[in-house]
Every structure is written in structure tokens, then in C-alpha cells.
Amino acid sequence: MKIIVTAEARLPKNYALVRDMVHEHGTGRHLTAADVHSFAKQRQPRIGYSTVYRALNRLARLGLVSEVLVPGADVTYYESVAGPHAHFRCAACGRIDDLDYRLPKAAVARIAREHGFEIGDVLVNFTGRCASCREPAGG
Amino acid sequence: MKIIVTAEARLPKNYALVRDMVHEHGTGRHLTAADVHSFAKQRQPRIGYSTVYRALNRLARLGLVSEVLVPGADVTYYESVAGPHAHFRCAACGRIDDLDYRLPKAAVARIAREHGFEIGDVLVNFTGRCASCREPAGG
DNA sequence: GGTGAATCTGAAAACTACTATCACTTTCGA
DNA sequence: TCGAAAGTGATAGTAGTTTTCAGATTCACC
Numbered sequence: 214m215k216i217i218v219t220a221e222a223r224l225p226k227n228y229a230l231v232r233d234m235v236h237e238h239g240t241g242r243h244l245t246a247a248d249v250h251s252f253a254k255q256r257q258p259r260i261g262y263s264t265v266y267r268a269l270n271r272l273a274r275l276g277l278v279s280e281v282l283v284p285g286a287d288v289t290y291y292e293s294v295a296g297p298h299a300h301f302r303c304a305a306c307g308r309i310d311d312l313d314y315r316l317p318k319a320a321v322a323r324i325a326r327e328h329g330f331e332i333g334d335v336l337v338n339f340t341g342r343c344a345s346c347r348e349p350a351g352g
Numbered sequence: 353m354k355i356i357v358t359a360e361a362r363l364p365k366n367y368a369l370v371r372d373m374v375h376e377h378g379t380g381r382h383l384t385a386a387d388v389h390s391f392a393k394q395r396q397p398r399i400g401y402s403t404v405y406r407a408l409n410r411l412a413r414l415g416l417v418s419e420v421l422v423p424g425a426d427v428t429y430y431e432s433v434a435g436p437h438a439h440f441r442c443a444a445c446g447r448i449d450d451l452d453y454r455l456p457k458a459a460v461a462r463i464a465r466e467h468g469f470e471i472g473d474v475l476v477n478f479t480g481r482c483a484s485c486r487e488p489a490g491g
Numbered sequence: 492g493g494t495g496a497a498t499c500t501g502a503a504a505a506c507t508a509c510t511a512t513c514a515c516t517t518t519c520g521a
Numbered sequence: 522t523c524g525a526a527a528g529t530g531a532t533a534g535t536a537g538t539t540t541t542c543a544g545a546t547t548c549a550c551c
Contacts, residue, residue: 225518225528246509261530266509284421284475287538288508301469312463316455316476324451329483330440336423336477337455344468364499364547385538400501405538426509427537 230257231268235278236293243281243290243309283309284338299337305346312339369396370407374417375432382420382429382448422448423477438476444485451478 224232234252238244244252250265269291272278281290283302290309299312316335325332363371373391377383383391389404408430411417420429422441429448438451455474464471 223519223527227528259530263510263531264529267528270510282423284423284477299463301463301467301471304472310467312467314459314463320453321478324438324440324453324478325480328440328449328451329486330442330478330480331486332440332478332480333443334477334479336475336479338423338473338475338477339460339463339469339471340473340475341464341469341471347468347470362498362548366500398501402502402539403500406499409539 225268227253227257227260227264228268228271230260231265232272232277235269235272235291239278239292240295241292241311243292245288245290249291281309282336285340297335299339301339301341301343303343303346304340305342308343310343364407366392366396366399366403367407367410369399370404371411371416374408374411374430378417378431379434380431380450382431384427384429388430420448421475424479436474438478440478440480440482442482442485443479444481447482449482 230253231249234249235244238248238252246262246266246269249269250260250262253260253265269278269280273280273291276294279292279294281292281300283290283300285304286302286307286309292311295311297315299314301310301312302308303310314337316337321332321335324330369392370388373388373395374383377387377391385401385405385408388408389399389401392399392404408417408419412419412430415433418431418433420431420439422429422439424443425441425446425448431450434450436454438453440449440451441447442449453476455476460471460474463469
């Protein structure tokens with residue numbers, strides 16, 4: 214039985230390019246697959262959508278980029294890997310912000326124990342209106 | 353200026369039917385629009401998808417049913433309105449469970465204050481494997 | 492009741508994000 | 522160098538949801 218030590222070792226050139234695009238543009242920002250594709254095209258004009266999607270899927274599976282699944286937004290966003298955090302989505306302008314918040318470990322452990330779950334991911338999402346969108350209309 | 357007091361007052365017949373279907377079948381369960389449609393058809397065989405979708409959208413906007421937006425599941429679920437709670441989605445079998453958990457109010461208030469957000473919804477989602485799906489494969 | 496405007500309706504087409512297919516090319520290990 | 526395995530881009534396909542459209546229904550007002 215072989216153990217793959219570095220997932221990077223066998224990463225195809227285009228996949229590495231995609232990873233770089235996410236790391237360069239996606240720190241604190243949230244890129245759609247289309248965004249990533251258009252960034253990637255600046256360096257590799259012939260790269261296709263399919264390759265970008267395939268790359269993002271694999272990179273996410275390998276833990277080299279983070280998928281950001283935002284309920285209510287009907288696209289998947291990508292960002293560089295970071296510690297666990299929450300997301301805020303402004304219902305008015307659609308922008309998504311990172312928040313430095315995570316659920317208390319004890320709470321997660323309790324839920325897992327009580328229900329017999331094995332909990333992998335914990336997603337915390339806030340929806341509302343961001344500071345800029347609140348101003349004009351008042352409350 | 354007129355103020356609409358009861359949102360129910362002007363609810364079209366089919367929309368009320370859809371609401372009833374969700375309330376009858378969707379307490380503690382999670383119905384897709386297709387589920388709702390097929391339940392509704394048992395009472396109103398000529399009702400179409402469009403009407404069900406339109407009804408669900410409006411009912412959700414009016415707060416008469418709850419949309420369950422589960423990241424990773426690519427459908428929207430609906431359930432009757434209930435107090436705030438979290439959802440667990442089993443990545444293996446796809447089932448979705450209600451959990452009696454909500455974020456500490458103080459935490460939400462702090463985030464809103466710090467960022468200037470007006471926070472409406474708070475969504476907490478756990479993903480992992482449910483008790484039944486853990487058994488066969490072990491860990 | 493009667494009337495006209497606004498709303499609702501269902502079938503079907505359109506939309507959108509994403510995935511699968513296909514034939515071709517590239518990569519990699521031996 | 523060779524052959525198998527993996528990657529590639531164009532294109533077609535998929536699925537959930539939304540839009541369109543012409544006809545039916547409802548409602549406020551008389």
C-alpha cells in the first residue's frame with residue numbers, strides 16, 4: 214500500500230495554475246469558477262471551463278483550496294485555505310465577507326455525541342445587509 | 353397608504369394549498385419543490401410546477417413557510433416555520449435532520465455590531481455521516 | 492349583480508451553474 | 522522509446538428553477 218505524501222507532486226500544470234489563481238486573487242475574496250477561468254486565461258489563453266471546474270473540484274478535495282458554499286447564493290465560491298471562519302452575505306449587494314467566528318468546539322462535540330453523528334464540516338452563514346447597503350435606506 | 357395586516361387575507365387558493373401541504377407534510381421533514389408539487393397534485397390534479405414554485409417563493413417571503421438552504425445539497429427544501437434551529441446533512445445518504453441548536457444571541461449581536469451589519473438570518477449547517485451510515489464502514 | 496383592471500394559472504421554453512462525453516494530446520514510468 | 526494512464530478543450534447534456542405568454546379567475550368598486 215502506497216501512501217501519497219505530497220498531493221502536490223502529481224498536480225497537473227493547469228491545476229497548479231488554477232490553484233495559484235485562487236491563492237493570488239482569492240485571499241479574503243470569493244471567486245466564482247468563472248472568475249477563476251478568466252484569471253487563468255490571462256496566463257493560459259487556451260484553458261477551458263471544463264479544466265477549471267475539474268481543477269477546482271480536485272483542489273477542493275485535496276484541501277488545497279476552499280469551497281465556499283453560501284446558502285442563497287446559487288454559485289459556488291472559492292478562496293484560499295484558511296482557518297475555519299464564518300461568512301456573511303449581503304442580501305442587497307450580494308457581497309460575501311469573511312468573519313472570524315467559529316462554533317464552540319464543545320457545542321459541536323455535544324451535538325455529534327447526542328445524535329451519533331460524525332461531523333466533518335461546520336458552516337455558519339449570516340445573511341442581512343452590510344454597512345454600505347444600510348445607509349441609504351435607513352432601517 | 354394602506355397597511356396590509358394579515359398577509360393571509362389575499363393568499364390565492366393554490367398558494368394556500370401549497371402552504372397547507374408544507375404544514376401537513378413538512379413538520380420535521382424536508383420537502384423539495386417536487387415533493388410539494390406531487391402532494392398538491394393529489395388535491396388539485398391540474399396544478400403546475402410554476403404555481404408551486406411561485407407559491408413557495410411568496411410563502412417564504414411572507415414567512416409562512418421556511419426555506420431550508422443546505423450548502424452542498426443542490427435543491428431547496430421547505431419545512432413549516434419553526435423556531436431557529438440548525439441542520440445536519442449526511443454526506444453519505446443525503447438525509448437532512450433538524451437540530452435543536454442556535455447560535456448564542458450575544459455572539460450574533462457582537463458580530464453585527466463589530467461589522468455594522470444588520471443580520472437577519474443565521475444559518476448553521478453540519479455535514480458528516482449520520483449514525484446509520486457510520487455503522488457498516490466503521491471509521 | 493356587472494365591469495374592467497389586476498392577478499393568477501399551467502404548459503412550455505429559457506436560463507444557469509455545473510458535469511459528462513469525446514477524440515485528441517500530453518505525461519510518466521520503465 | 523514505447524505504451525498506458527491521465528489531462529485537455531469544445532461541446533452537449535443535466536437538473537433545478539425562473540420566465541414567458543395567452544387565457545382564466547378574482548377583486549374593488551359601482
